[in-house]
Every structure is written in structure tokens, then in C-alpha cells.
Amino acid sequence: LQDKQATNKQVVDLMIPSEKVAHVQLNNPLEHALLVLVKSGYSAVPVLDTSYKLVGTIGKTAILNQTLGLERFEFEQLSDMRVHEIMKRDIPRLTKEDTYVQALKTVINSPFVCVADQEGYFDGIITRRAILKQVRKEMYT
Amino acid sequence: LQDKQATNKQVVDLMIPSEKVAHVQLNNPLEHALLVLVKSGYSAVPVLDTSYKLVGTIGKTAILNQTLGLERFEFEQLSDMRVHEIMKRDIPRLTKEDTYVQALKTVINSPFVCVADQEGYFDGIITRRAILKQVRKEMYT
Ligand SMILES: Nc1ncnc2c1ncn2[C@@H]1O[C@@H]2COP(=O)(O)O[C@H]3[C@@H](O)[C@H](n4cnc5c(N)ncnc54)O[C@@H]3COP(=O)(O)O[C@H]2[C@H]1O
Numbered sequence: 278l279q280d281k282q283a284t285n286k287q288v289v290d291l292m293i294p295s296e297k298v299a300h301v302q303l304n305n306p307l308e309h310a311l312l313v314l315v316k317s318g319y320s321a322v323p324v325l326d327t328s329y330k331l332v333g334t335i336g337k338t339a340i341l342n343q344t345l346g347l348e349r350f351e352f353e354q355l356s357d358m359r360v361h362e363i364m365k366r367d368i369p370r371l372t373k374e375d376t377y378v379q380a381l382k383t384v385i386n387s388p389f390v391c392v393a394d395q396e397g398y399f400d401g402i403i404t405r406r407a408i409l410k411q412v413r414k415e416m417y418t
Numbered sequence: 419l420q421d422k423q424a425t426n427k428q429v430v431d432l433m434i435p436s437e438k439v440a441h442v443q444l445n446n447p448l449e450h451a452l453l454v455l456v457k458s459g460y461s462a463v464p465v466l467d468t469s470y471k472l473v474g475t476i477g478k479t480a481i482l483n484q485t486l487g488l489e490r491f492e493f494e495q496l497s498d499m500r501v502h503e504i505m506k507r508d509i510p511r512l513t514k515e516d517t518y519v520q521a522l523k524t525v526i527n528s529p530f531v532c533v534a535d536q537e538g539y540f541d542g543i544i545t546r547r548a549i550l551k552q553v554r555k556e557m558y559t
Pocket residue numbers: 293297298299300317318319320321322323388389402404405406407461526527528529
């Protein structure tokens with residue numbers, strides 16, 4: 278790898294910080310989680326616990342999957358279930374000190390990747406958009 | 419730009435061809451469109467007309483926005499409305515002969531970009547994942 282071709286930028290320089298990231302809580306009913314997703318416009322967001330530790334992610338697909346009945350959508354299911362019952366727990370993670378190249382590899386299979394510290398406290402997210410903007414910058418050096 | 423840094427790959431080399439792309443039709447009721455999206459797992463897909471010309475895109479966010487009532491979700495709205503009423507028509511487009519660099523610029527603001535020919539016939543889609551995999555390949559040359 279030539280020095281020019283891969284910046285020494287770190288995750289912390291490229292991430293959206295936690296205060297700007299929409300999220301839901303473990304205990305929220307699915308109907309509330311869906312409302313957060315529809316109003317924010319995001320297809321999936323991080324799930325945090327009450328001490329703001331990262332526990333997983335949840336998206337519209339997983340929520341709507343719960344409503345697939347035999348003949349039609351059964352949206353009433355959503356008020357009976359909670360985020361922790363269907364969220365994705367096995368998620369890739371980065372730390373603030375990880376490199377741009379490490380981050381690029383993780384977003385190949387994931388539209389966004391959560392950033393957390395050693396104790397699991399949520400720091401922010403790395404998005405494909407942030408990585409692609411950095412890729413474009415590097416093409417013109 | 420050094421020759422090594424930006425391949426001469428074209429959109430046709432990187433795209434998912436039309437036969438592998440889930441899509442909906444202009445006239446589909448929104449409930450059917452949502453079913454296609456939930457079962458395929460995709461958050462948004464292209465919209466084609468009956469002669470397979472590209473007319474726009476539609477996603478779960480736009481569909482679910484129609485169900486936001488004052489106090490709760492009003493999912494019954496979905497059987498009364500059609501794709502053409504809420505789809506996004508003003509979308510970026512690429513052609514098969516466009517370059518990898520042109521494609522990279524378009525996916526900065528869009529998770530996928532539709533590919534169509536001069537007459538508007540749908541050829542496929544370029545995804546962020548395909549672009550990011552190419553970026554990674556180019557880092558190791
Ligand atoms: N309000 C908005 N304003 C401008 N553009 C918007 C937008 N909402 C979505 N987009 C565009 O659509 C892409 C896909 O969004 P999606 O919600 O599916 O997927 C998003 C979402 O799941 C998550 N995400 C992004 N920003 C977030 C935030 N502030 N809070 C929570 N989740 C976020 O990261 C994924 C990838 O985001 P990325 O930026 O790469 O890609 C975004 C961005 O290019």
C-alpha cells in the first residue's frame with residue numbers, strides 16, 4: 278500500500294458521533310421502534326441499554342417480518358413485542374482508534390457499523406456514505 | 419489521477435443485471451409493494467412500467483409514511499393507494515458504459531443507482547456494496 282493511497286484517518290475522524298445518532302432502547306415496544314424508524318427516515322438504527330451501552334441493531338425489515346400473516350399483514354403484533362425480542366445482537370463493531378481501512382472493510386457488508394469503547398459504551402456510527410466521501414477525496418491527491 | 423488508482427472498469431462490469439433485481443410495477447397497490455419489499459428484505463427497489471422501462475424507485479419509508487396517523491399507524495391506507503402515487507421519479511441514472519468513478523460519485527448519496535439505456539430500458543443496478551468491493555480490490559494493487 279502506498280502512503281498516498283490509504284489515509285491515516287481514524288474511525289473517530291469519520292464517524293457520526295453518538296449524540297447525532299437516532300437509536301432505540303432494549304425495552305421499547307416494536308410499535309414505538311417502528312415509529313422512530315419511520316419518523317427519522319432510517320431503515321435501521323442502533324439499540325442501546327439504559328446505561329447507553331451498545332447491545333445491537335434493529336431495522337424495519339426485522340420489525341415488519343413479525344407482521345407477515347398467512348393472508349395479510351398483521352400489524353397488531355407490534356404492540357405485543359419488544360425490541361430485545363427481535364434485534365440483531367451479533368453485529369460488527371469498531372473502536373474510535375480503528376483505521377479508515379479497517380472501517381472500509383466492515384461497511385462492505387453493512388450499511389453502517391457501530392463504534393463502541395472497550396466497556397461497550399456507544400460512541401457513534403460509521404456509515405458507507407462517510408467512507409465513500411473519503412474514498413472520493415483520496416482519488417484527487 | 420494515476421492509472422493504478424482508478425480502474426477502467428465500466429458500470430456493466432459491476433452492476434447487478436436486471437434479471438436479478440427485485441422490482442415493482444407502477445400500478446401495484448402499496449400493500450403488494452410492501453410485501454415484495456418485506457419478503458425480498460430490500461429497503462427500496464426500482465419501479466418499472468409494463469414494457470420494463472425504468473420509471474422510479476420506491477422504499478419502505480415512503481410507503482410507511484402513508485400510514486402515519488394522528489395517534490397510531492393506519493395500515494389500512496395501503497390497500498387504497500398505488501405505487502405510482504408515491505414513488506420517487508427524480509432519480510439518478512447511469513448507463514452501462516459509464517465509468518467506475520462516475521458510479522462511485524452517484525452512490526455517495528444513494529444506496530443504489532439504476533442503470534438504463536438511452537430509451538429508458540432497465541439494465542440493472544449499481545450498489546454501494548459492489549463499489550466498495552472494487553475500492554478494496556484497488557487498494558491492493
Ligand atoms: N435524513 C437523511 N438525510 C440525508 N440522507 C439520508 C437521510 N436518510 C438516509 N439518507 C441516505 O440514504 C442512505 C441509506 O439510509 P438508511 O436509513 O437505509 O441506512 C442508514 C441508517 O440505517 C444508518 N444511519 C445513518 N445516519 C444515521 C443517524 N444519524 N442515526 C441513526 N442511524 C443512521 O446508517 C445507514 C447508512 O447511512 P448512509 O448515510 O451511508 O446512507 C444513507 C444516506 O445516503
